[in-house]
Amino acid sequence: MKKILAALCALAFAALAQAQAFPAKPIRVVIAFPPGAAHDVLGRTLATEFARGFAPGSFAENKPGGGTVIAADIVAKSPADGHTILMVGFPFPLINSMFPDAKMDVTRDFLPVVNVMSAPNALLVKSDSPYRTMGELLAAAKKEPGKVTYASVGNGSSPHMGMELLKRSAGIDVLNVPYKGSAPALTAMLGGEIDTMFDNLPNAVPHVKGGRLRALAVTSEKRSRLLPDVPTMAEAGLPGYVMDVWFGVAVPAGTPPAVVAALNREINRIIAQPEVKARLEGLGLDIIGGSAESFGRTVNADVAKWSQVVREANIKPQ
Numbered sequence: 673m674k675k676i677l678a679a680l681c682a683l684a685f686a687a688l689a690q691a692q693a694f695p696a697k698p699i700r701v702v703i704a705f706p707p708g709a710a711h712d713v714l715g716r717t718l719a720t721e722f723a724r725g726f727a728p729g730s731f732a733e734n735k736p737g738g739g740t741v742i743a744a745d746i747v748a749k750s751p752a753d754g755h756t757i758l759m760v761g762f763p764f765p766l767i768n769s770m771f772p773d774a775k776m777d778v779t780r781d782f783l784p785v786v787n788v789m790s791a792p793n794a795l796l797v798k799s800d801s802p803y804r805t806m807g808e809l810l811a812a813a814k815k816e817p818g819k820v821t822y823a824s825v826g827n828g829s830s831p832h833m834g835m836e837l838l839k840r841s842a843g844i845d846v847l848n849v850p851y852k853g854s855a856p857a858l859t860a861m862l863g864g865e866i867d868t869m870f871d872n873l874p875n876a877v878p879h880v881k882g883g884r885l886r887a888l889a890v891t892s893e894k895r896s897r898l899l900p901d902v903p904t905m906a907e908a909g910l911p912g913y914v915m916d917v918w919f920g921v922a923v924p925a926g927t928p929p930a931v932v933a934a935l936n937r938e939i940n941r942i943i944a945q946p947e948v949k950a951r952l953e954g955l956g957l958d959i960i961g962g963s964a965e966s967f968g969r970t971v972n973a974d975v976a977k978w979s980q981v982v983r984e985a986n987i988k989p990q
Contacts, residue, residue, distance in 0.1 A: 694931045698722075698729035700756045704743035704763070706736045710874065710955055714788060714919055715759040717951065721942040727755075739763050739828050739989055741774045748781045752926035754935055757785065762830040762917045765974035769982040770828050770989055778922075779975055783932055784967040785921040786939045789957040792892035792916055793834050793870040794902065796885050798861055801868075806888040806908040809868060810842050817845035823857035823869040824850050827990045830917045831857070833978060834870040834891060836985045841913050850990075861885065872917055873898060874956030891915035898956055919957070920967055936964050 699722050703715040715732045722730035735743040740763040750756035760782075767778050795806060803809040813820040824832035831854070839846060849866050851857035854875050860866050862884055870891070877898050879885040889908040890896050893916075905913035921939060923932060940961045942948055949959055981987075 694754055694934055695722075695727035697727070697755055698731060699727045699754070700750075701730065701732040701759065702743050702747050702756060703732055703734045703759045704736060704740035704761070705734065705759075707734055710791075710872075710957060711759045711761050711919055713955060714952065717948060718759075718921070718939060718942060721945075721948065722938070726938050739766070739771055741767060741771050741776065744776060744778070744782075745774065747922070748776060748924055750924055752924040752928075754923055754927050754931035756924070757935065758782070758922045760920050760922045760971075762833075763828055764922075765971060765978050766828045766833070766982060768975055769979035770987060779972060781925050782922040783925055783927050784964050784971055785923055785932055785935050786964060787918050787920040787960045787962060787967040787970055788939065788943055789952055789959050790916045790918040791873045791957045792890045792896060793830055794873050794876040794880070794887040794891070794899070795834075795838075795868065795870055795889045795905070796861065796876055796880075796887055797868050798864060799884055799886050801886060803868070803888070804886070806903075806905070806910070809888060810844055810909070813842075813844035813846050818847050820844075820868065821847045821849050821866045823860055823866045824848050825854050825857050825871075826850070826852070827987055828982075830872065830915070831870040832987075833981060834915050836981050836987070837913065837915065838870075838910070840981070840984065841910050858885075877956055897958075918960070918970065920971075922971075932964055 701715045701719040703712050705711040712734060719730045719732040735746055743758060744767060747756055747758035764778055767774060767776055797803050822835050826832060851860060854871055857869055861869055873896060876887060880887045880899060887899055887902045889903050889905045890899060891905055893914050895904055943959055943961055952959060
């Protein structure tokens with residue numbers, strides 16, 4: 673019995689010592705997206721702020737590709753000591769269902785740290801479109817299945833998955849026209865090549881406010897402060913349709929709870945700073961913050977929700 677107690681005490685002291693020593697070196701912030709994306713801005717902001725005193729020498733690395741699997745695999749295989757963190761976003765909860773060959777389970781192989789910020793998508797049409805409301809768009813799609821076209825920006829992207837969810841929620845059939853990114857898809861819409869699309873609100877707002885596009889609805893639970901006159905999907909006629917595109921931080925499974933808590937506290941402190949908050953909100957994003965536990969519930973719910981959509985739509989990686 674004494675040996676067991678001694679062993680438990682030794683483990684407790686070791687965990688305490690590790691937590692007290694954290695961070696013991698620079699923090700590597702792995703970003704699963706290319707430079708310039710919102711995730712990139714957030715990751716580089718965190719690395720810069722970490723380096724100011726919390727973890728001098730912290731740095732950010734872009735590891736895009738593979739539907740974010742490349743970056744996720746790097747972090748999952750890193751030491752579980754809190755010194756390598758992953759910027760996670762919407763594709764993260766799709767890894768289980770869309771990339772089975774990766775042999776990765778995001779709820780098993782990672783621990784959530786904090787949900788930093790989020791933004792809804794907007795359902796868009798060209799400003800001179802005959803569809804002035806979401807109801808009119810859905811009615812046209814039901815009347816002539818497959819005639820209404822929409823732009824997707826890659827399998828598993830939030831615009832693609834948002835439309836797949838809309839198809840199932842509204843019982844419609846619309847034609848997928850794929851594009852390599854949001855910018856060419858928006859160009860196609862402005863040129864009249866396609867009828868509608870979802871896009872992340874920060875991308876859509878300049879075109880909506882400039883009068884080139886019309887937003888029929890936003891996918892958040894509440895109206896966006898950026899487009900307060902645009903209804904939510906529920907207000908537009910689809911109760912229960914909610915899709916928030918979140919931006920958060922995760923670490924490898926096995927990271928000590930005290931280290932996760934230290935990262936959570938520091939990131940919440942960083943995003944509460946007025947200058948940082950203003951910079952991120954200037955991108956059209958809403959600051960979230962909060963506990964690791966609340967972020968974990970969000971991740972788990974989205975894994976279940978989107979895995980079902982992937983299965984039902986038989987969506988495969990491109």
